[in-house]
Amino acid sequence: MTANEPNVPRVPMLGEEEARVIGKEIGVPSTMSGLNVFRIMSRHPTLAGVVAKQLAMLLYRGNMLDDRLRELIIMRIGWRTGAMYEWTQHWPVALRVGLTEDETLAVRDPEKATCLGAAERAVITATDDVLDNGSISEESWQACAEYLSTNEERLELVVAICNWNTFSILLKSLKIPLEDGIEAWPPDGVPSPAADQI
Numbered sequence: 133m134t135a136n137e138p139n140v141p142r143v144p145m146l147g148e149e150e151a152r153v154i155g156k157e158i159g160v161p162s163t164m165s166g167l168n169v170f171r172i173m174s175r176h177p178t179l180a181g182v183v184a185k186q187l188a189m190l191l192y193r194g195n196m197l198d199d200r201l202r203e204l205i206i207m208r209i210g211w212r213t214g215a216m217y218e219w220t221q222h223w224p225v226a227l228r229v230g231l232t233e234d235e236t237l238a239v240r241d242p243e244k245a246t247c248l249g250a251a252e253r254a255v256i257t258a259t260d261d262v263l264d265n266g267s268i269s270e271e272s273w274q275a276c277a278e279y280l281s282t283n284e285e286r287l288e289l290v291v292a293i294c295n296w297n298t299f300s301i302l303l304k305s306l307k308i309p310l311e312d313g314i315e316a317w318p319p320d321g322v323p324s325p326a327a328d329q330i
Contacts, residue, residue, distance in 0.1 A: 214326030215300035251279035
């Protein structure tokens, strides 16, 4: 197989142990360093360290944005962009931070969802604004501002949308495969209409 074939990463993965050693040297959290994405990113240790530091901050090292809202942003981006790895990896994270399966699945079609509150709808709409137009509209900004009372939360909203949109591009462009034994598109295996063949 070559890197031009489906399901083959465009940059070869390091062995898991080698990636973990590099990850420890450059400050990649141990929860991330063995993942396939960092087994590839660690071929450029400086870049991997920068990416990991931003992810760690947004996920659990000083983040201000509500975890549930962040995960809805990530899941919406994963669904809209067809980023299988992003959706699949963050499905259990979304449930761990308190989203229900119904709330998480609602990002597939939020307009029809009855389980989302106004804050959840506001951040999903802001996410769609960025995906569709490259910027959050004034109307969406004001809707989010009703629930995100601090400047720090509002800044993280924008950075989270940008970060995981960038990450979806990275994952798809590098053809990052799922870890062995992980089923794609949980909980039901239904892929995004935007999904590639990887």
